[in-house]
Amino acid sequence: MNESQIIGDLHSALDDEARDVHVPPGAAQRARIRGRRRRTARGLLAGVPAVALAAGLVIAAQGHSGPGTRPAGTGAGAAGGTTGRAAGTTTARPKAETAAYVVKQVEAVLANENQYISREVTNSYQGGTYTSWTDPRTGSAYAVQGTGSAKVLSWNSAYFVHRVLHWRTTEADYSTRTWFVSVIHAAGPVQGPLTKPADGGTLTPAELKRWLAAGTMRVVGHGYVNGHHAIELRARLGIITQIFWVDAQTFLPVREIKEFGRGLGGDLVFNDSWIPRTAALVNIANHPQIPAGFTRVPAPR
Amino acid sequence: MDGSSDPEVAVRRRHWAAYEDFVRVHGDSLVRLSFALCGDRGRAEDATQEALTRLYLRWGRIDEPLPYARRCVVNATNDQWRRLGRQERRDATVAQQPVDPPAPLDDLVADRDRLLQAMRRLPHGQRAVIVLRYWHQLSEPETAQVLGNSVGTVKSQASRALGRLREELASDSPAKRGSTHERVPDHRGPAFRAG
Numbered sequence: 001m002n003e004s005q006i007i008g009d010l011h012s013a014l015d016d017e018a019r020d021v022h023v024p025p026g027a028a029q030r031a032r033i034r035g036r037r038r039r040t041a042r043g044l045l046a047g048v049p050a051v052a053l054a055a056g057l058v059i060a061a062q063g064h065s066g067p068g069t070r071p072a073g074t075g076a077g078a079a080g081g082t083t084g085r086a087a088g089t090t091t092a093r094p095k096a097e098t099a100a101y102v103v104k105q106v107e108a109v110l111a112n113e114n115q116y117i118s119r120e121v122t123n124s125y126q127g128g129t130y131t132s133w134t135d136p137r138t139g140s141a142y143a144v145q146g147t148g149s150a151k152v153l154s155w156n157s158a159y160f161v162h163r164v165l166h167w168r169t170t171e172a173d174y175s176t177r178t179w180f181v182s183v184i185h186a187a188g189p190v191q192g193p194l195t196k197p198a199d200g201g202t203l204t205p206a207e208l209k210r211w212l213a214a215g216t217m218r219v220v221g222h223g224y225v226n227g228h229h230a231i232e233l234r235a236r237l238g239i240i241t242q243i244f245w246v247d248a249q250t251f252l253p254v255r256e257i258k259e260f261g262r263g264l265g266g267d268l269v270f271n272d273s274w275i276p277r278t279a280a281l282v283n284i285a286n287h288p289q290i291p292a293g294f295t296r297v298p299a300p301r
Numbered sequence: 302m303d304g305s306s307d308p309e310v311a312v313r314r315r316h317w318a319a320y321e322d323f324v325r326v327h328g329d330s331l332v333r334l335s336f337a338l339c340g341d342r343g344r345a346e347d348a349t350q351e352a353l354t355r356l357y358l359r360w361g362r363i364d365e366p367l368p369y370a371r372r373c374v375v376n377a378t379n380d381q382w383r384r385l386g387r388q389e390r391r392d393a394t395v396a397q398q399p400v401d402p403p404a405p406l407d408d409l410v411a412d413r414d415r416l417l418q419a420m421r422r423l424p425h426g427q428r429a430v431i432v433l434r435y436w437h438q439l440s441e442p443e444t445a446q447v448l449g450n451s452v453g454t455v456k457s458q459a460s461r462a463l464g465r466l467r468e469e470l471a472s473d474s475p476a477k478r479g480s481t482h483e484r485v486p487d488h489r490g491p492a493f494r495a496g
Contacts, residue, residue: 006463006466006467009416010416010420010431010435010436013416014432017417018336018337021329021336021345022328024332027349028357031354034350035354035357035358038358175362175363176362176363176364300313300316300362
């Protein structure tokens with residue numbers, strides 16, 4: 001059989017086989033609903049996940065001041081994100097490694113989170129590798145997705161207006177050389193005391209505290225993750241299962257996974273690292289810098 | 302507050318109407334593309350739904366939605382395939398192989414079946430090139446655009462894919478096969494290696 005015969009046969013075979021295949025009714029409407037959910041989740045996750053985790057865990061372990069177990073050099077070691085760490089400690093404390101114990105250690109190390117810029121890298125989004133740098137002091141983040149003419153830059157921040165939490169996104173798209181500003185807000189005002197805006201996402205300290213109290217959060221085991229010997233913590237919030245990996249020695253978070261329920265898309269995997277603050281990183285995380293020659297357009301919805 | 306006078310609302314409505322039109326016009330073609338790649342109607346519908354969601358998220362910011370939508374379909378189909386567990390993938394591949402096909406199969410049907418099975422054993426990239434180039438009849442540059450590859454890559458993948466199909470069909474021909482029962486190891490081999 002020569003190539004043109006193969007091509008001809010393949011064409012007619014696929015024609016016949018796919019003739020009765022149609023797009024399901026309501027596909028466009030479903031795509032809109034899922035797209036909106038995903039955009040909201042992305043807005044929540046992209047800007048503040050590390051800070052939400054950090055602040056959540058701090059409050060979840062309220063009352064445990066922690067001895068500050070982070071060994072010297074933690075920041076530099078963790079900054080690389082993929083640097084191997086000393087092994088041999090992962091089985092040393094099996095009895096102590098309850099979720100509460102691990103959370104307490106994380107609390108101690110994240111007491112110093114403000115001296116870092118947290119960097120997250122994920123390949124979970126359509127459009128290429130997504131890397132974000134978050135300033136824990138403000139909760140603001142800068143992100144780059146894709147490369148070359150497909151690159152998209154974005155800046156995310158969260159703040160209160162009359163007790164209503166708002167998320168602001170500025171995005172510059174190299175494929176169209178346009179940029180926009182989008183602001184979305186929570187449905188209503190926050191009741192009670194205001195916490196940092198970064199705490200207002202999916203991972204609230206109160207929820208984490210409830211998970212701990214109800215036994216929802218548990219230590220699952222150990223593994224080698226993102227260049228770290230790490231402890232796996234798992235918790236469930238409605239249809240979302242939240243998995244945290246924290247370095248077994250330093251207790252800094254090194255990976256976060258969100259497993260969504262059916263119909264809400266694939267899992268989101270974020271690799272975390274912690275970079276010493278520099279003026280340039282702080283500036284880029286907090287202040288949108290639109291490339292020259294870009295045209296502003298309305299925000300898509 | 303009447304949102305109808307808000308220009309941004311009007312833009313959003315126009316975008317949504319255009320998106321719905323796009324799905325109405327191209328939806329079948331997109332789900333068939335996924336079906337051609339994976340051979341499973343349910344998975345094709347799921348992958349297409351995912352692709353339409355990705356398209357929705359970018360709608361209004363892309364100049365040419367159809368190539369982008371095709372790309373989303375190809376990627377979503379591949380993502381879904383990758384997400385299948387090793388065992389499930391192996392089972393699915395093996396399950397597609399006729400363990401003991403009815404002897405009096407019409408030659409045309411049998412050849413067609415072998416051709417489709419052989420195509421679905423191709424690596425994802427080659428399979429996508431074959432489907433887009435020779436079934437959707439896209440040009441090499443158009444195929445390259447959809448797949449995010451260079452034209453050179455499309456050419457080489459098409460050439461390799463056709464060569465591999467020719468080899469597989471030759472090795473699978475009734476003359477060489479001798480007996481239909483010998484098809485089982487012939488098919489299980491590549492399937493297990495791929496898994």
